[in-house]
Amino acid sequence: MSRVSRHSGRIQIFSALLAGTALATPAFFAAAAQDADDGTAVETVSRQKTVTVTATRRSESLTDVPYNISAVSGDELEASNILDEAELLRSVPGVAVVDRGARNAGTLNAARIRGLAVDGNALGDYAVSSVASVSTYVNDTPIFAGFMLKDIERVEVLRGPQGTLYGSGSLGGTVKYITRDPVLGEFGGNVSASLSSVEGSEDIGFAYDGVLNVPLGDTMAVRLVGSVTDYPGLVDYVNVYELDANGIPVAPNGVLDPAASYRSVEDADTVEQWMGRATLLWEPSSAARVKLVHTRQSDDIGGRRQVTVGEDGFGDTYGDYENGSIQLEPSSRDVNSTSLEAEFDVGFATLTSSTSHYDHSGDSVSENTGFYAQAGFLGFYYNYPRPMASAVRTYADEAFVQEVRLVTDGNDTFDYVVGGFYRKQQLQSTQESYLRGFKNWWDAFLPGAAAAVTGDQDFAYRRTENFEELAAFGELTWHATPDFDLTVGARYFDNESENDTFIDLPLYASFSEPTEAFFESSEDDILFKVNASWDFNDYDMLYATISEGYRRGGSNAVPLTGTFAEDPRWQIYTADSVTNYELGIKGQRGDIRYDVSAFLVDWQDPQLNTSTTNWGFFVVQNGEEAQTYGLEASLDGYLSDNWHYSLGYAYVNAELTSDFYAPDRPAPAAPIALDGAMLPGTPEHALNWALDYTTTVGSDWTWFSRVDGYYQSETRNAVTTSPRFNVPLDGFAIWNATTTLSNDAFDLSLWIKNIANEDGVTGVFTEAYMGTAPSLGYFGNANKQLIALPRTIGATVRYKF
Template sequence: MNKSHLRGATSFGVLILALAAHGAAMAQDSQESPQTDLGDVVVTATRREQSVLDVPYNISAVSGEAIEDAKMTDAAELMRGIPGVSVVDRGYRNSGVLNNVLMRGINVDSNALGDYAVSSVAPVSTYINDTPVFAGFLLKDLERVEILRGPQGTLYGSGSLGGTVRYITRAPKLGVFEGAANVTGSNVEGSDSIGWGADLTLNVPLGDTVAFRATITRLDYPGLTDYVNLYVLDGTGAPAAPGGILSPDAAYRSQKDADTVDIWFGRAALRWVPNEWFDATATYARQSDEIGGRRQVTRGVDGFGNAYGDYENGSVQLEPSSRDVSLASLEMNVDLGFATLTSSTSHYEHEGDSVSENTGFYAKAGFLSFYYNYPRPMASAERAYSDEATIQEVRLVSQTGGDFDYVVGAFYNDNTLIVSQDSYLRGFKRWWDLATGFPAAVSGDRDFIYRRHEEFTDKAIFGELTWHATDTLALTGGVRWFENEAVNNTFIDVPLYNSLSQPVTATFRSSESKALFKANLSWAFDDDGLFYATVSEGYRRGGSNAVPLAGNFAEDPRWQVYTSDSVVNYEAGVKGRRGSVVYDAALFYVDWEDIQLNTATPTWGFYVVQNGGKARTYGLETAIDVRPTDALHYSLGYTYTNARLSENVVSPLGTILALDGASLPGTPEHAITVAADYTWRMGGDIDVVARTSGFYQSGTRNAIGGPTFNTALPGFQIWNVSASLVRGPWAATLFVKNVFNEAGVTGEFTEAYMGTAPAAGYYGNGSKEFISLPRTIGLSLDYSF
């Protein structure tokens, strides 16, 4: 690690630790300050209940109460408050397609991905309780969210390259009838309407040994993005032709607030505890999204020279999306005395579809000339995906108290991923028939068909053994052996010109097996202080692309297979509590090899995953959490991340796609998080609570590679404030999110990639910036019983 970089990385970290020491002194000098319980937060990241301060790696936990108090509903807002975590905020459209969470700089994919499901899994894994699934559920009725930084390959398997996020839902409570209701109204900058949301949660005991818990949520938010270049469509769905089919004239219209959000979410759980040694919980969750368009805005001008406004999009068609996701699970625990045996069985189904504006891409890529620059070009991509899996995990976790602790288990995942795309040139067939007089040459408006059906089977055994060498020193070793099998069937056709159409189905099978390792040392240097050092590995499963090797669409066989990629993480840290101050700091260094990059073949543009290149990331993660008095609580975090390629990324054909030393996309070099709350006791049962939180990140890159995608995204800061009036079971909260209305851009479709092209007859503009949620003012009412 370069010494000047290390000094820059640690300077703010030293400030945080100095503040921690100062806060500890304040806490010890104050007669009003109670002993904080922040260090006693219990997590299950190590597969056993443990204080967060006893976990020998860098982990954060956010309680469900904190999420509810801040009126958060999506992961982007939550993750921005976690040191060491960054997000690509694509809004609600297609929010379940790609995981938007990044840790420790482990990412090479373009921030602009997200319209279609890719074959590779994300570099940060997500869990709902014990189920590995990225579902994008609303943050409702959660016990806590655990954020595990760094690879967790031994316990959490494929995809945990940068870390793991665990969403722990609230279990039904035995013998307790309780509930909560909420209604929220809000207005977003750029919108003329009021959005609303409502929640209802009930916990119902059913005798002494059974309890039922359910929550239901409805969100109905008006959009804020105006689509100002929409074609007027005729009865066939093609652009209207006021001057006749052969005339280049078109008619346009605008639609205000097109990116509407309509979401239903529900979860129900039944818990049975017949005795002291058995506990079973069955859970079912479901969410349905209907989204009217993108919360993404176009900069620059349209083909007529008109500049776009703050919340305007240049697409010539609406871009709605919808999805449905359901998850059923059964988790059972048996106390055997010497250990706890746990079985987790789950099944999820996740499917969605969307319409994307592709005209700007066709125009910039020169494709429209292949279609004779037909007037009023409108290229639509109708995409769909289906992700379904059945998962079983069994593990045995020893009771603590002896010289040795262990976790051993077996894992099975049967996953089916289906992706489709149908691309259309709306109105092309009608124009062709009139312009050429040869209707037999063109089959219709559909110019591309793509179907990918993949089957993944993941089997693994894993274990960790901890030796408590002394009362203060522990050594842990871990291993996971996995075997993956993959089958890919891909169908491709370009059917528009009958002379070129030659449908092809390609099939390919692949398999791999490997062992991952982990070693950890932890030393409790006092009653509330822990030093740890870890070397850990993470991996991401491989598979096949199944490109066609014969016919009109033949590709090079070197694109056929991609293998797993892996990281080795070196980490040392310290955490603990001094008085009312909880602190943690960690230095990390990560080597990444055989990097998986989601890309497309250069000949026919088939979606593929390739391996290539190496990267290394290093940095510092620091945070303090202080409660100097009963009334005041604050936290501060700083992260420095240097994430770069350490070897050229080269395609299977030998083409250099990105150069050694290039910054990895999506991760800022510097990030700061702050939060504070203060409570006034007004007498009686009335409290007033004021809260503020802030987030700053330095500039990022949009992608690796050439200037068409690899652009600089400026740094930004987002501040939120709220005030709650609490009286008994009632609470009213006035909140403002993104107080200073920062654009907060985390990705873009560039002008060079999808801009306007009036010479080709395209007068819209397909370029877009992914903005954060603009300033939002709202009022929330809560009642608990």
Template structure:
């Protein structure tokens, strides 16, 4: 659907919702009350407009009004933030948040957690954790742009996203139950979800709050070239095992989504000076396949793949389980408030991937007899656990000096690996090799264990030079230790595994300086210089023996940024505004990639990059019943030096050459130069006491790149993973009617049914679009899809 048509439809829908209403009450009673969101980003409760750096906040009520339960949707409403949307299958394990263009990784990444930690830190209350929880019972979401290591225990390069949950209340018994039904374009099924919440004050000082829910969505994408398999998972053989071609079948609506989640918290508040909250949050995902569509020629069925068709030859389900337990204690000491946050997290998952395209593209099937039924299955898994303790002391009262001091410790243990299988090859090779029985169908085994510890002290000191001028200095000192060991083998050929281990330690100091000036009571001017850091590590790949890689892959160094920002924010009548310009120097950026010979997960360092841009936000009211918000981001993110992979024998002539990944001046991937978001909300109180709220929201991003790299396929010294991604726009509409205890909503998401692609796996990597290779006729290349047009309705009852 073209841009003009989409805009006309969305405008018409909103106009109809505003006009087709019963008689309303008086204008005074109907007036919009703009919600003022208080945030605790500086560890003090403040208005967004009073904080001297670039921060945005979205309230829980806004999420409810727009039927938002997913991080992608909420983050697309914030300037300076973009998201690589990999769907439920991959978004739970790989952080796709990009702030201010600070990303060098491919949009194709996502089947396992990446070795380099994300550039954006995410928090659930005071616990640093990326888990992509379903957003239910949320008080607000805060987005802080730029490095935040002097305010938070877990540092960050590009910014921090905080999900603040609702706390138990000791004053009111309350609860709610809700149900949702929807249908999505491309699916023959339905979307169903239920959710419940209860808050129980047990005494005047003790309260419990619990919520739980279940999501069950039928899939969208059809896997149209799946091999029929027997009970053991081997491809079905229709005749002679040496010559029979695959028996193909289809899996309709394969990318099913089944999620169960709950959260329980207990608050003990015996006085105004002490409170403690214990919380447990848990989520389990069962995903049937990828929300990805293959583009190009369908070599099995003829013609081209459809809008919601995937050419993989096997189903690709995944599952994961994540749990967070946290104890937060707050004590008012008079001169300052002491906060302790202790947390234990666990996150594990496993997924099946079709690796047949990779094998075919690289000619690997020929080493196993070139079966007419090529079938390379990869089982990838991860298992992470972490403990974190943060102590923070924040000064109280009005003084010429305000200060924050903190101590942070974390211990993280992570495992990931891959088991690859050539399914059906035991019988095929038995016949091909005259009765020789192979040891196993497992042709690749990889394990990596990582143990990380960090201790940090951090803080900020603000000197109020006058009522209008404020100067803040911040610092962070940290030390960390990392131990990594790995093992790799090719069980099908036997032999001893390759092993490697490595340790790495680092310590450093980060600084921050900020000057803020209150132009008047409603206007603030500020300037900030801040440093950010991301720890280095070890890839622990073998550097000798049968599985040897270039020793340059063994370790990678830390990367860091220096961020310069100038901002201006304030309010005029009913309008609030914020504007900022920034420039960020990025030294030694870490790039997640794979090694030359065996494709081990690895990180390399580039030389340098820089991002610069502009962020604008406006919000306010146009009338007594109509409010708005709008944001615009200009981001110019580029490399400032060439990026090379360590040397390898890419020509097969016994001579090692470095591979050019990208060149000085290349645009960083996953970043659009122009991003625009807008929302209009119409709020009406009807004469029967009911309230009708209608919200129209839109998001636009310009073209972007899928990855660093070049597409010079004739020369193996150049990367072949790069691809352009077209810009797109997404429009959503929600109308909600509230009557006493009942709330009924109807909604349309992605009105124009845009593909909304933000990442892709290219055919050059996962399968040819034009001709078969090694008897492989499928195609595992694909584009990640935004959720197609979805219509739905929900009902909620509060008690």
């Protein structure tokens, strides 16, 4: 099929989706609500709660926002006993998530919206240069840190590019976490404790949480939040070397003999986290509001929640929840974030200043022996017994952010948002790789040439990147009639970046000289947005949007001369951008709230995190183009006073629309990914659903029960042509349930996650990429599947005061 005919086919399918959206008339929802003709369903008192969001930078009802947005309240998070971000995002229609577990939760953003991702699902062990395709905010601070979901007011998920208001990284959308504010004049809080048991674990997990709200006079209050979790692991590392005091594999029969000693470590992937947040609110008058927030979180993770399939080098088959790494793979991280937000009512508008600083750093140890064993050309590393390749990695992300905006009150013929944004950010990433025990073996095997090997370190890599971003943005809304609004928006950005990279292969003396490369780049452009909305009756809105989003570009700073020389075409990667076309209908009729939209997104110059051809520098490269289109729908309603339901569905067709070439190997060389390749991590079909029941028990207690679920169809692990990476991943469904008894003082909850104990695989390191190699002395197996949290049963007690 030719490209022209295939594009024509896509347009026809998208047109059909648009027609289907237009035909999703409010009459259907009115009929479901009851009697559409006489309007009785609308005139009855609705059981729907008004949901206020700030997606447009002003507070307004969820049903009044003229594009596709979802909101999950903090009360819903607590009532459902949602444990982590993966579970939260699965509850939102149209959001896919690569569930890497706690070990990599803060390294890379796992959310994928509208299929806009080309990086492989298994990527996540190390920090990358390009920003994620979905931006995240905590209050007004643009930060991705994987904070624990504690004392949250609500989570807003904005689908589609949000470039004008939210800047770089909002290609697919934006996720905003809004924390709860202190309450003036009230003393109170709550404490809770949870116990849980997860399938495959030999121990019990626990979590303790506390919230304290303290008034400080009539105009000031402080809110303190603390959380400690200690979850036992469930994955057994069954091929781990016994190590001596220097961290070298024990040689029971001497250094030159190939024998090794192994041990099994049960439940190695332990999770220990603590988080603290302090919020100070000062409202000196009705026209001024100042909020200071500081959050700190620390994570210590014992290993991967990832399992190995197949056999080890001895021919023994791995069992459930077993990992074949020959070494433990712990990680840790620390996050500090401080923000000062000030709002001033200037009569016709609200002036807001948001100043923030954050510092996020982490480290990990990864098993690289399986990678070297399968790499072929690196086989010379395996000429020694008990091979053990360790990749010790660190990352750091520190930024200062300032935003100022003026937002009118929304009551005039013309309303606007206008603002300025500044960010200064530094990213650091290192990898120190070691062949543990190689030096000991070399000295024993060739004592006369001991000086030829410097030690166990075989690779050193350090990268420091500095980004400076300055932007001006604005949106102007014309309320042309009481029923019709037209919004135009733009964002001008000017970015500068510099990259300083160091690389060395220090294992063999005089093999090479270390190399350092430095490169600077800059870019500027303007993004646009047009949105129209029509309230064609009192209950329903038709909306249409054309919007742009982008990710900043940068430089890769590869050396051009010397041992580690690379092609100069690797030096720069440019910003990638999307143009989104969307048509939708939303509204509320009685007890039913709905939103249906069709979209088409053209993606230019998509960024792929990869490595250079010659020496494996971590780099970003651009492709040519990709396209996604689909349909998103959500329905929320009440069957009666007691029964409430929600339904969500997303259809996404996401694929490359041109071949993808390495910069130093353009056509007619073989492409690294093919035109028509399905973009990774996004299912074609995804469903989520929930049904809850609330009733009173006696005079003082309320009983709440909920069953919810998520289904996704088959996905791909990667977009490249290589079968070492691009393999299919089966679809799966996850069901959860919770039941809670509550009164004014206590909540008593029982809950279960992943009732059917689905594997829920969302990424893999294949056997061909990181398998076993007994012929080279490697008897472990480093292939891995990224699995969802297995069946977990828990109980929570909360005391409110």
